[in-house]
Amino acid sequence: MTILRMSTLFHRTLRDDPNDAEVASHRLLVRSGYIRRAAPGIYTWLPLGWRVLRNVERIVREEMERAGFQEVHFPALLPREPYEATGRWADYGDNLFRLQDRRGADYLLGPTHEEMFTLLVKDIVTSYKDLPVSIFQIQTKYRDEARPRAGLLRGREFVMKDSYSFDIDDDGLTRSYEAHRAAYIRTFERLGLPFVVVAATSGAMGGSASEEFLTPMSAGEDTFVRCPSCGYAANTEAATSAAPHADAHSGAEHPPSQVVNTPDTATIAALVELLNERDDLARADGRAWTAAHTLKNVVVSVRRTDGSFEPLAIGLPGDRELDLHRLAAQMEPAEVATFTDADFTRHPELVKGYIGPGALGSERGVRYLVDPRVAAGTAWVSGADAEGRHAIDLVIGRDVHPDGTIDVAEVRAGDPCPACGHGLDIERGVEMGHIFQLGRKYAEAFDLKVPGPDGKLATLTMGSYGIGVSRAVAAIAETTSDDMGLRWPPEVAPADVHLVAAGKDAAIVEFAEQLAADLAAKGRTVLFDDRTDASAGVKFRDAELVGVPLIVIVGRGLADGVVEVRDRRSGDRLDFATDDVLAQIIAATRR
RNA sequence: CGGGGAGUGGCGCAGCCAGGUAGCGCACCUGCUUUGGGAGCAGGGGGUCGGGAGUUCAAAUCUCCCCUCCCCGACCA
Numbered sequence: 001m002t003i004l005r006m007s008t009l010f011h012r013t014l015r016d017d018p019n020d021a022e023v024a025s026h027r028l029l030v031r032s033g034y035i036r037r038a039a040p041g042i043y044t045w046l047p048l049g050w051r052v053l054r055n056v057e058r059i060v061r062e063e064m065e066r067a068g069f070q071e072v073h074f075p076a077l078l079p080r081e082p083y084e085a086t087g088r089w090a091d092y093g094d095n096l097f098r099l100q101d102r103r104g105a106d107y108l109l110g111p112t113h114e115e116m117f118t119l120l121v122k123d124i125v126t127s128y129k130d131l132p133v134s135i136f137q138i139q140t141k142y143r144d145e146a147r148p149r150a151g152l153l154r155g156r157e158f159v160m161k162d163s164y165s166f167d168i169d170d171d172g173l174t175r176s177y178e179a180h181r182a183a184y185i186r187t188f189e190r191l192g193l194p195f196v197v198v199a200a201t202s203g204a205m206g207g208s209a210s211e212e213f214l215t216p217m218s219a220g221e222d223t224f225v226r227c228p229s230c231g232y233a234a235n236t237e238a239a240t241s242a243a244p245h246a247d248a249h250s251g252a253e254h255p256p257s258q259v260v261n262t263p264d265t266a267t268i269a270a271l272v273e274l275l276n277e278r279d280d281l282a283r284a285d286g287r288a289w290t291a292a293h294t295l296k297n298v299v300v301s302v303r304r305t306d307g308s309f310e311p312l313a314i315g316l317p318g319d320r321e322l323d324l325h326r327l328a329a330q331m332e333p334a335e336v337a338t339f340t341d342a343d344f345t346r347h348p349e350l351v352k353g354y355i356g357p358g359a360l361g362s363e364r365g366v367r368y369l370v371d372p373r374v375a376a377g378t379a380w381v382s383g384a385d386a387e388g389r390h391a392i393d394l395v396i397g398r399d400v401h402p403d404g405t406i407d408v409a410e411v412r413a414g415d416p417c418p419a420c421g422h423g424l425d426i427e428r429g430v431e432m433g434h435i436f437q438l439g440r441k442y443a444e445a446f447d448l449k450v451p452g453p454d455g456k457l458a459t460l461t462m463g464s465y466g467i468g469v470s471r472a473v474a475a476i477a478e479t480t481s482d483d484m485g486l487r488w489p490p491e492v493a494p495a496d497v498h499l500v501a502a503g504k505d506a507a508i509v510e511f512a513e514q515l516a517a518d519l520a521a522k523g524r525t526v527l528f529d530d531r532t533d534a535s536a537g538v539k540f541r542d543a544e545l546v547g548v549p550l551i552v553i554v555g556r557g558l559a560d561g562v563v564e565v566r567d568r569r570s571g572d573r574l575d576f577a578t579d580d581v582l583a584q585i586i587a588a589t590r591r
Numbered sequence: 592c593g594g595g596g597a598g599u600g601g602c603g604c605a606g607c608c609a610g611g612u613a614g615c616g617c618a619c620c621u622g623c624u625u626u627g628g629g630a631g632c633a634g635g636g637g638g639u640c641g642g643g644a645g646u647u648c649a650a651a652u653c654u655c656c657c658c659u660c661c662c663c664g665a666c667c668a
Contacts (some may be wrong), residue, residue, distance in 0.1 A: 015617055015629065016603040020661055031602095040660075088668090095667070112668055146592085146666055154667090162668095221667090434668075464668075502627055537628035555627060564627095 003520050004495060006529045006542075010047050013542050023219040025478035026151025028486050032545045034494075041148025041156030048527075048546065049473070051494035053159065056472050057138050059190050059491060060161045067183035069134040069163055074116045076140050080106035082115035086445045097142045097156075109142035114464060117164040118442045121460070128168045128452045131460070132176055136163035138469060150219055152474035153430060159470040164438075165463035168452055173437055173461045177209055180435050180465045184213055187467065188432065192489030193476055195432060198224045199234040201329040210238075210436035213467075214429030215475045222429050225411055229422035236411045236426070237329040240418045241372050254379045257399045263388040266353025268294055268318040271381070271390065294318030295380035295394065297355040299347075299366070300327065303335040311339070311347060313360045315370035315382075315402060320409040327408040349385065356383035356391055357400040369406035370396070430475055431468070438462040480569075486547025487569050495527035496589040498548035498568075502536040502555030511578065512554040515563075518582050524589055544568065550588055552581070 011033045020037070021027040029035045034049030045053055061071065083089040089096070089108070097109040110116070117135065125133065141160045148156050165176030181197075188195045193215050200212040212235060214224055226233040234240070265271040268291050276289050283289060296318045302310050314322060327336055344352055349359045350366070360368035374380070376397035384391045394400055413426040440459050442448070449457040468475075473492075480487045490496070497519055501512035509530075516528045527548055529539045536555060543551045553564040562575040565584065576584045 012601090012618085014602055019597085019603070022662070092668095114668080143667080147664095149662085436668085438668095466668075500627095504626070535626060535628080535630060537626090537630080539629095540627075541629050553627080557627095 001520055001523045002495075002525045003516050004047070004525070004527045006527065007531045009527075013545055021151060023150045023153065023478065024481050025153065025219075025474040028481050028545070029151060029474065029477055032486055032547065034486075035152065037151075039156075041145060041154070043152060043155060043157075048494040052473050052488065052492055053470060055492040055494075056191060056469055056476075057159070057161075060187055060467055060469060061138065063183050063187040063190065064136050064161070064163065066186075067134075067179050069136050069183075071137060072120070072135050073137050074110070074113050074120075074139060076110050076142065078108050078110045078113075078116065080108060082119055082446075083108060086115055086442060088115070095143050095145065097144050110139070111141055111143045112160075112466075113137070113139070113162055114164065114438070114442050114462075115446075118446045118448055118462070121164075121166050122446055122448045125166065125450055125460075127450050128458070130450070132165060132167045132172050134163055134165040134176055134179070134463075136161060136465075150474070152470050153219065153478070154221070155470070158468065161467040161469055163463075163465040165465070166443075166448075166460045167462075168450070168458055168460065170461060173439075173463055174209075177435060177437055177463050180463065181211070184433050184435060184465070184467065188213060190491060191472055191476060192480065192492065193432060193472060194479055196224065196226060196233050196429065198226075199238045200434065200436070201235065201238045210434070212431050213433035213435075215432050215479060216427050216429045217475070217478050218428055219478060220428040220430040222431050223426060224429055225415070225424040225426055227417035227420060227422050227424055230417060230420040232417050232419040232424075236323070237326050239326075239411050239424075241407050241409070241411075241415065254393045254395050254398075257391050257393040257395065259384045259389055259391050261388060262390040265388070265390065268296055272318075289381070291319035292317050293381055295357070295370075295374060295382035296320075297357070297360065297368075297383065298322045299339045299350055299355060300336045301339055303337070311350075311366045312336070313355070313366050313368045314406060314408060315357070315360075315368065315374050316409050317371060317373050320371065320373075323408055323410045326411075327406075330406060330408060351383065351385050351387060354383035354385060354387060354389060356385045357394065357402070358391070359385040361401065362403050368402045369404050370402040371409050372405050372407055373409075374402070374405075430471065430478075432472060432475055433465070433467045435465045436463065438464045481547070484541075485545035488547045488549060490549050490589070491591075493548050494525075494546070495548045496524040496550065497585060498527045498529065498543045498546065498551045500529045500536075500539045500543055500551065500553045500555070502539060502553050504532060505558075508554055508558055511558055511563075515552070515554065515582060519585060522582075522586050524586070550585065552585060 013033050014031045017027045018030045021030055029049065033046055034052065035043045035045055038044045080089055092111060096111060099107050101107060125131065138159065138161045140157060142157055145154065145156050148154055163180060165173065167173045167176055195213045195215050198212050198214055200210045214222055223236045224233060225236060225239050262271060271294060272289050272291055296316050297313050298316065299311055299313045302312045316322060344350060360366050374396055379393055379395045381390055381392045382394055414423040417424050440461050443460045443462055448460050450460065452458040476489065476492060477486055480489065499512060499516055501508055516526045519526045547568060549568050551566040551568055557564055557575060561578050563578055563581040564573060564575055566573045
């Protein structure tokens with residue numbers, strides 16, 4: 001179909017890694033001449049990179065259309081008003097690129113388009129008979145990230161496919177959600193991207209289901225747990241802890257609790273050390289005290305949506321930290337902040353370092369929630385609400401009556417899987433897609449209602465679904481490259497064949513030219529290294545760097561009637577007879 | 592916003608501590624030789640050293656202020 005001649009291609013490879021690139025995808029995409037930085041977190045696409053991006057777009061588009069979704073296209077430059085209506089003009093804060101027109105009217109560069117889609121559907125859809133509908137766009141999005149990093153993986157301008165489904169009822173939303181889920185699985189499989197579907201938090205948006213498609217990689221910034229035994233996977237924010245099984249410090253037979261003097265033990269470590277030094281406090285089973293036997297109470301300040309504050313105490317095993325991300329995800333839409341010195345001053349009953357259950361509980365004005373491991377019947381050492389004092393043999397349900405449980409402790413590798421009990425792995429990944437049931441938040445904000453079968457107006461329920469398109473280019477590069485360069489899966493590669501003319505002999509040039517023409521005539525895209533000023537060695541290196549899956553070398557073998565064909569990904573090399581090589585390449589690049 | 596690192600031809604770096612008017616490799620241009628794993632020789636073009644102020648006879652180098660980039664953290668539908 002096309003011949004891209006490297007002698008004239010607008011392209012340059014770099015011999016050294018760029019100084020400002022760290023992760024493999026960023027380094028290689030710049031070195032191989034696919035992208036260039038234009039501004040922090042903003043990249044220019046060169047011819048080869050643009051081809052890859054368009055291939056990814058094409059695959060995403062084909063899978064969306066196969067699923068019956070319809071493509072639309074919104075502006076990237078958006079008016080303020082719709083975002084004012086949903087509160088996001090303010091909520092987005094500094095992450096929003098804002099600008100003004102000549103009259104001073106406010107605009108923004110769209111970070112996501114829920115508002116616009118909702119308004120468009122309100123304009124077009126007038127009856128339940130028009131539903132369900134799922135529409136999508138592939139659009140450049142803008143977010144003024146505090147810290148763009150890792151090249152395309154986390155930019156301030158990026159290409160995203162976003163879809164929105166509109167249904168008259170919850171069952172419809174579930175069906176639309178499942179349709180997207182299936183389409184996403186097909187899409188990522190075609191892209192050649194490894195992925196894990198993990199349970200995610202849906203936050204304040206309502207709706208029940210929210211899942212992320214993560215591609216595991218060390219450069220990733222999302223942390224998730226995965227069970228190697230049963231396949232359970234969840235973002236750490238959404239992970240649930242396995243119910244505790246009765247263990248050594250079960251308190252069923254415990255003596256009555258008592259308060260003891262424990263000077264200078266404001267930290268768990270100091271407390272454990274002291275407990276182990278004191279013979280009179282030795283444990284009944286004779287084993288040493290550990291942080292896991294202590295009950296740590298962390299107090300945070302919760303800001304409700306009406307602006308009021310309430311203190312909240314969380315009881316955790318002393319060997320666990322509170323994960324603020326997990327807490328924030330569970331408290332949404334309320335916000336949480338750690339307790340400040342000023343907060344402690346307002347609550348003199350909370351003795352920093354010695355906070356115990358005795359001062360906690362809603363009847364005392366401090367809601368008290370405990371980790372699931374702090375289960376009824378277990379016994380603990382905890383603060384006694386006085387400087388240098390702790391209570392031992394505190395049994396949950398006997399001496400302590402929490403207001404409920406909350407699952408916000410840090411998740412650790414090896415924690416039991418909530419589904420099967422096997423030890424969990426912790427991995428890093430990049431969010432490539434997110435599907436979630438948005439519910440009626442936006443439909444309500446814009447009063448999006450249509451008559452249902454019963455003639456009554458019903459507010460539509462929505463789903464929101466995204467795929468990071470430009471991010472996928474980086475993720476594919478990241479997960480498929482090797483020490484020598486990129487290794488594109490065939491469907492996203494910038495060309496079908498990288499044809500190298502290794503030598504200047506007339507016979508070599510002539511044969512290579514003819515082969516390029518023949519391949520193009522058969523509908524293949526050929527990246528043809530016809531440069532006369534590059535040595536064979538340079539051409540081989542560049543071919544490996546650029547990463548087209550099939551590399552064909554017309555060179556010294558021609559004298560023996562053979563052409564070499566290499567598989568960039570497997571490293572396999574085969575010689576084919578000159579009169580057979582065209583057919584072999586056509587067969588190898590058939591789609 | 593906190594911590595760390597770094598800004599010197601297109602790219603990667605040295606020079607800075609002990610101030611003296613900019614150097615190396617790659618890339619680029621010309622010529623000859625070479626041609627299957629980032630060729631060789633010869634010649635050549637290109638930077639005023641992130642910006643500003645200051646000290647000094649003299650500043651890439653010393654002092655002060657500012658800006659930017661990278662990494663970690665905070666933050667991030």
